Amino acid sequence: xxxxxxxxxxxxxxxxxxxxxxxxxxxxxxxxxxxxxxxxxxxxxxxxxxxxxxxxxxxxxxxxxxxxxxxxxxxxxxxxxxxxxxxxxxxxxxxxxxxxxxxxxxxxxxxxxxxxxxxxxxxxxxxxxxxxxxxxxxxxxxxxxxxxxxxxxxxxxxxxxxxxxxxxxxxxxxxxxxxxxxxxxxxxxxxxxxxxxxxxxxxxxxxxxxxxxxxxxxxxxxxxxxxxxxxxxxxxxxxxxxxxxxxxxxxxxxxxxxxxxxxxxxxxxxxxxxxxxxxxxxxxxxxxxxxxxxxxxxxxxxxxxxxxxxxxxxxxxxxxxxxxxxxxxxxxxxxxxxxxxxxxxxxxxxxxxxxxxxxxxxxxxxxxxxxxxxxxxxxxxxxxxxxxxxxxxxxxxxxxxxxxxxxxxxxxx
Amino acid sequence: xxxxxxxxxxxxxxxxxxxxxxxxxxxxxxxxxxxxxxxxxxxxxxxxxxxxxxxxxxxxxxxxxxxxxxxxxxxxxxxxxxxxxxxxxxxxxxxxxxxxxxxxxxxxxxxxxxxxxxxxxxxxxxxxxxxxxxxxxxxxxxxxxxxxxxxxxxxxxxxxxxxxxxxxxxxxxxxxxxxxxxxxxxxxxxxxxxxxxxxxxxxxxxxxxxxxxxxxxxxxxxxxxxxxxxxxxxxxxxxxxxxxxxxxxxxxxxxxxxxxxxxxxxxxxxxxxxxxxxxxxxxxxxxxxxxxxxxxxxxxxxxxxxxxxxxxxxxxxxxxxxxxxxxxxxxxxxxxxxxxxxxxxxxxxxxxxxxxxxxxxxxxxxxxxxxxxxxxxxxxxxxxxxxxxxxxxxxxxxxxxxxxxxxxxxxxxxxxxxxxxxxxxxxxxxxxxxxxxxxxxxxxxxxxxxxxxxxxxxxxxxxxxxxxxxxxxxxxxxxxxxxx
Numbered sequence: 001x002x003x004x005x006x007x008x009x010x011x012x013x014x015x016x017x018x019x020x021x022x023x024x025x026x027x028x029x030x031x032x033x034x035x036x037x038x039x040x041x042x043x044x045x046x047x048x049x050x051x052x053x054x055x056x057x058x059x060x061x062x063x064x065x066x067x068x069x070x071x072x073x074x075x076x077x078x079x080x081x082x083x084x085x086x087x088x089x090x091x092x093x094x095x096x097x098x099x100x101x102x103x104x105x106x107x108x109x110x111x112x113x114x115x116x117x118x119x120x121x122x123x124x125x126x127x128x129x130x131x132x133x134x135x136x137x138x139x140x141x142x143x144x145x146x147x148x149x150x151x152x153x154x155x156x157x158x159x160x161x162x163x164x165x166x167x168x169x170x171x172x173x174x175x176x177x178x179x180x181x182x183x184x185x186x187x188x189x190x191x192x193x194x195x196x197x198x199x200x201x202x203x204x205x206x207x208x209x210x211x212x213x214x215x216x217x218x219x220x221x222x223x224x225x226x227x228x229x230x231x232x233x234x235x236x237x238x239x240x241x242x243x244x245x246x247x248x249x250x251x252x253x254x255x256x257x258x259x260x261x262x263x264x265x266x267x268x269x270x271x272x273x274x275x276x277x278x279x280x281x282x283x284x285x286x287x288x289x290x291x292x293x294x295x296x297x298x299x300x301x302x303x304x305x306x307x308x309x310x311x312x313x314x315x316x317x318x319x320x321x322x323x324x325x326x327x328x329x330x331x332x333x334x335x336x337x338x339x340x341x342x343x344x345x346x347x348x349x350x351x352x353x354x355x356x357x358x359x360x361x362x363x364x365x366x367x368x369x370x371x372x373x374x375x376x377x378x379x380x381x382x383x384x385x386x387x388x389x390x391x392x393x394x395x396x397x398x399x400x401x402x403x404x405x406x407x408x409x410x411x412x413x
Numbered sequence: 414x415x416x417x418x419x420x421x422x423x424x425x426x427x428x429x430x431x432x433x434x435x436x437x438x439x440x441x442x443x444x445x446x447x448x449x450x451x452x453x454x455x456x457x458x459x460x461x462x463x464x465x466x467x468x469x470x471x472x473x474x475x476x477x478x479x480x481x482x483x484x485x486x487x488x489x490x491x492x493x494x495x496x497x498x499x500x501x502x503x504x505x506x507x508x509x510x511x512x513x514x515x516x517x518x519x520x521x522x523x524x525x526x527x528x529x530x531x532x533x534x535x536x537x538x539x540x541x542x543x544x545x546x547x548x549x550x551x552x553x554x555x556x557x558x559x560x561x562x563x564x565x566x567x568x569x570x571x572x573x574x575x576x577x578x579x580x581x582x583x584x585x586x587x588x589x590x591x592x593x594x595x596x597x598x599x600x601x602x603x604x605x606x607x608x609x610x611x612x613x614x615x616x617x618x619x620x621x622x623x624x625x626x627x628x629x630x631x632x633x634x635x636x637x638x639x640x641x642x643x644x645x646x647x648x649x650x651x652x653x654x655x656x657x658x659x660x661x662x663x664x665x666x667x668x669x670x671x672x673x674x675x676x677x678x679x680x681x682x683x684x685x686x687x688x689x690x691x692x693x694x695x696x697x698x699x700x701x702x703x704x705x706x707x708x709x710x711x712x713x714x715x716x717x718x719x720x721x722x723x724x725x726x727x728x729x730x731x732x733x734x735x736x737x738x739x740x741x742x743x744x745x746x747x748x749x750x751x752x753x754x755x756x757x758x759x760x761x762x763x764x765x766x767x768x769x770x771x772x773x774x775x776x777x778x779x780x781x782x783x784x785x786x787x788x789x790x791x792x793x794x795x796x797x798x799x800x801x802x803x804x805x806x807x808x809x810x811x812x813x814x815x816x817x818x819x820x821x822x823x824x825x826x827x828x829x830x831x832x833x834x835x836x837x838x839x840x841x842x843x844x845x846x847x848x849x850x851x852x853x854x855x856x857x858x859x860x861x862x863x864x865x866x867x868x869x870x871x872x873x874x875x876x877x878x879x880x881x882x883x884x885x886x887x888x889x890x891x892x893x894x895x896x897x
Contacts, residue, residue, distance in 0.1 A: 001802065037818065087818035090802075098802055100826070102813040105806040123858040125641065125719035132692040133721070135883030135890050145864050152867075152878050152891040177895055221689060222887030238695070249892070262822070262856075 003109035007031040007322050009097050010114040011088050011263065014043020016295025017116035018071035019308040023315035025078050029322050033108065034075070034082035035099055041075065041082060042068035043118055044141070045304065047148045050169055052196070056305035067304060091267045093288050112318050115264055115278070115286075115293035116311065119300055121166075122256035129161075131218025134225070140166035140254040147173060155250025159227050160184040161215050165193040165302070165389075167254020172201035174252075181205075182246050185213040185229055187236055190363045192256075194302060194389050215251065216243060224249050257300045267291055274342040275299040281330035281347040282354035283317035284310070289326075292318055299344045299357065302391045306357075313355065328352060332406050339364065339411035341388065350403030356394045358409060360386045367413040371396060374405050386411075418444045418579075420775075421598055421607035423586050423621055425449075426457035427562065428756050429613035430569035431768035436611075437576035439772070439781040444607070445570070445578060446600060448585035450885060451845045452838065453566035455615050457761070458848070459691065459723030461639075461653075461669050461677055464558035465759040466503070468523025468531060469658060475739040477526040479763035479770075484528075484556060490765060494568035495793040496560060497672040503557035503653040504539060506548025506708065512657035516552040519658060523554070530555040545649040546668075547707045548656075559653065561672050562761050563848045564793070569764070571837050572791040576784065580838050583886055586614075589624040596749070611751045611771060616688040616726040618754040625747040630740070630754050631731040634688050634724040637680020638697040641719040643856050646711050647674040654708040661736075666701055668709030673851065678705035678712055685724060693720040718856050728755025741767055743774040751775060794832045794849070798824040819869075820862040822855020830866055834873045841874050843867060844884035867891075 007029050010017045013036030021034050040046065045053070048064025055061055058070070075082065086101040095113050099106040121139040138146070138154055144166060146152040158179050160167050163186040171181045184202060189211055191198055202209050210229075216238045217228035226247045230238035259277040261269065269286045272279045277298040278286040284294050294314040295307040321327050328349040334356070336343055341359040348354060356371065356379075364386040371379040371394065378400045386392065401407075420436050422429045425447035436443045449455075464487050467480035491498035507516050520531045532553045534542070539551045574580060584600040589610065591597075598605040614621040619632040653669040669677045678701050698720060705712045728737045740754035751771045756763070775781065797805060797815055809816040814828035833849035834841055843859075846852060846866050853859035853866070867881050867890055878891040 001806065037821070085817065087821065089818065089824055100797075100805065100809070100816050100818050100824075102809065102816040104809045104816065105802050107802075120857045121860050123718070123860065125858055126714075126717050128640070128693070128695075128698050128714075128717055128720055130693050130695045130698065132690075135888040139860055142860055142863060146867075146891070147895050150864055150868060151895050151897075153893050153895050154891060156892050216695065218692075222885045223889055260857075 001105060001107050003096060003107040006033050006108050006110045008112045008114060008318060009108050009110040010034045010116055011091070011097070012036065012043065012116035012118060012297070013041040013082060013084070014116060014118050014295065015045060015068065015071065015304050015307045016118070016297070016311040017043070017114065018068070018075060019311035020114050020116060020294060020315040020318070021080050022071060022074045022078065023312040024319055025080055027316060027319035029319050032080060034080065035086050035088055035097070036082060036084045037087040039084055041072050041084065047141070047145045049148050050173070053304050056303060057308060088263055091263050093268045095290055112290045112292060112321055113267070114314070114318065115291065115297050116295050117260045117263065117297045119257040119259045119296040121253070122258055124253060127255055129215055129218060132220055134218070134220035134223050136220070136224030136249050137218065137251045137253065140164065140170045140252050143170050143252055144173065147177065153177060155179060157248040158182065158250040158252060159215070159246050159248045160252045160254060162186060162254035162256070163191040163193050163198070163209060164254035164256065165197050167252055168193050168197040168201040170252050170254070171207050172205055175205050175207065179250070181207050182248060183208045183210055185210050185215065187212070187214040187232055190388070192389060195387070214238065218251065224251055227251055257296065259297045259300065261297060264291070264293070264297070272342065272346060275344060277344070279347065280345045282345050282349060282352055283321070283327050283330070284314035284345070285317065285321070285327060290321065299342065302389060306391060306393065310357070332403070334407045334409060336408070337410045340409050343409055348407065350401040351398055353398050354396055356396055356409070358392050358394075359388055359390070360392070360411065361388060363387050364411060364413060367411050369394070370410050370412065372408045372410060373401060378407070416605060418442050418605060418607040420444070420609045420611060421446065421596070421605055422611045422613055424613035424615055425452040425570060425580060426455050426613060426615050427453065427566045427569065427761055427764045428615070428753055428767055429611075430566050430573060431764035432611050432613055432771050433573035433578040434569045434576070435765070435768040435772045437573050437578050438784055438787045440784050441781070443573070443578040444605065445573070445580045446584040446586060446598070446605070447580065447582050450582050450842050450882065451840045451848065452570045452580070453563045453848070454884070456723045456725060456757070457566045458563045459721055460562055460758065460761060461667070461680070462560050462562045462671060463653060463669065463761070464498070464560055465762045466523060466531070466554040466557040467526050467528045467759070468519045468554065470526065470759070471738070472522060472525040475741060476759060476763070479739065479766035480759040481527045482766040483759070483762040483764070484558075486765070487558065487762070491560070493789050494565070494572060494791045496565045496568045498558060498560040499672055500556060500558040501652040501670065502542070502553065502555045503655065504534070504542060504546060504548070504551040504553050505655045505657055506539065506546060506551040507657040508549050513550065515657045520552055528554070528556070543651040543654060545710050546654040547710065548654070557653065559670060559672050560761075565761070567849060568791055568793065572789065574837050575791060576787050582840050586621065586624070609749045609751070609775065611753070613753050615756065616724060618726065618756070622752055622754055625750050625752065627744060627747055627752060631729050632726050632755060633729045634685045635682050635727050635757070636685040636690070636722055636724045637682050638693045638701060638722045639677050639679030639720060640698065640701050640705070640717055641721070642676040642678065642712070642716040643718050644674040646676045646713070646716040647671070649711045650676055650709060656708060666704035666708065668705055676709065678709065680723060688724060691722045691724070693722050718858060725757040726755060727757050739763070739767065741770045741774070743778065749778065794829055797826045797829060819865050820850070820852035820855065822857050823851040825850045825852040825862070830869055831873065834870055841870055842882040842884050843870065843890070846870070
């Protein structure tokens, strides 16, 4: 087996990978390859047939496939090479990429690798929902795929656990297809999805949302028969006596997304326990030189528009890396207080403009998010309402920074 | 007109499949009836996968004899049947004087049972053997091992089937009648006629004994729950870590690596009246986390990928509740029957030794003619995941379906899924594909591959979408089409 040399190998042909490929091409990097495991490019957008994509970027509301197609069209027009039906099975720190395809095991050696594998859904097993193991329990994305791509109806009487965006979108989708969606239950005291989805997917269809509730038991030996739901206390433990039974044949889980970083680990990439994505610097470069990451593999985004923007900013840095063979060292850390769930990047040089992405840990009212260095406020944003569901992005100018001290992100209320 | 068999085996757990395989050494028309849709649905597929050493069972008991025999021959068996197996060794760890006394007692008992290599070790040695293990000292059993109990049961069944045994699924036995020198075995759907009946019904072995006219056996269900940990946790553990047994010889929650690289935390133990209740509970999972952490230092929620429960079929004294030995008998009042009752742990290790004893009991009653065509060797499907890149490439050149990775977490290819859909036992559910390939068993739990597998089952088996089953009868996946 001999390795084919590439400037950049992009793992994943979803929005992050496509956005990066087009931007790299524009910056003059042409010896690139997108590797996609599915038959078609587009990633998870292919099954997202609802609208609402592209409002920020294109100022119009598109369906997922339409949004993806805009990028796919550019990839095709620019003749950017891509492989489909090809699964990357291993990457190493020396940037060798092994691919399983119908032609055989293909091997590439790249100067830079872009990780754009997206994320996976948290499962029933990960959160240990008690009860039996009947059929009829689907994560929201799996149900979405069955309904929108495979033309298979997953059930008729539905309960949704978790108020993630896909869960709410599936509550609406199932209702439109004639299923009875009894309720959405969320263990947290606040919804985890976007306000617009609460309105458009639940309220508009009279689907009740119960906060501080969770499923405590799954019943049924073959197909799901019922779930028991209970209210939870401040520590998220079920409160005895609040149990209520819901007869249903389907349980949809929308209980979180986890960046898909198994390949990253094989290359020695360090992960952040908060984002579950790589620890990244202002160039979206990981601790492994020449390995970059963008999109949901880096941190789970709320809007695909921001994935595209992030992948393009990363691609600019990758182009610079290919041209100069190195990038500015990023030795400064970004620290956070207890109100901040995470930031991306986690490391910067202090010598370059960058966009700071972050999420708050819990809903906050009338607060101010301050980015400080040496106790001096370098950037501040006042927020009437900050929700964990919304990613907050702050562009930071290099002129405001010094290149000696760590940054801190603090919330004042 | 019902079919006529020489031997009818009730239950396709590991014991039933082992008996079918050993019967296939003789010229006998054998059939196995299973109430579920595949082999190993019951406790054979819901245990820790241990090849036990044999030191916890009373000397001269059938449990001790079969376990030691099964342990010693298993390298050969694993090779013959091509099942994943590792003689990992095992440590039984202790914390205090009571544990020390218990371990010494079991070491002496093990030696009396013929278990080789048992050794008391100090904390330093324990740490060398397995740095992730808890405990102040331990008994080390170098000959204990780990295997995939489902793969082993499937291998026994496939080998039996290749040598002529028939397997019928969704056949729940409802009644047995002796007419002349034959038995008429009725199921919910069919009637079978057979000369011999072998009871391998596990949790229901007491019930089937009753159907055969042997009353008085009481089977008590000892349920235990498990947590399955991600392969990332598997990197920390080298061998099974058990706590010192309590006064009754029972083990509390342990931590065990699987042959595939995951870790099992469990089982605990409590009595259940309902033999179909495989549910897991919040309180027991919390208990597993607490107790499991004493054995293994990396029990973290981040690593949780699944839970399951098993029910051990213990034969008990109806008066005292005392747990009794395996029964393997041929009784006069039920002619031409072999009765295997109360087969629980170490049933996996003991399956073939018990099966040979069952055949010997039959041979005492009638002369058995060897099957000269019997081939003890069974080949498993090649696993793409376990091959070198060169071998993977060679496989793809022969069959491009090996180049289509369907299950991303476990790297299972389309070729392997297709082979599982068309398996020799003729069963086909999502679970049967899972159990033969490991697809859906990774950390995303089928989030990527389950829909592809469901579609392949639909196409290959020419099913309607509503006929695709997850595991049991009635476990339909879909209620119909969305459109048209």
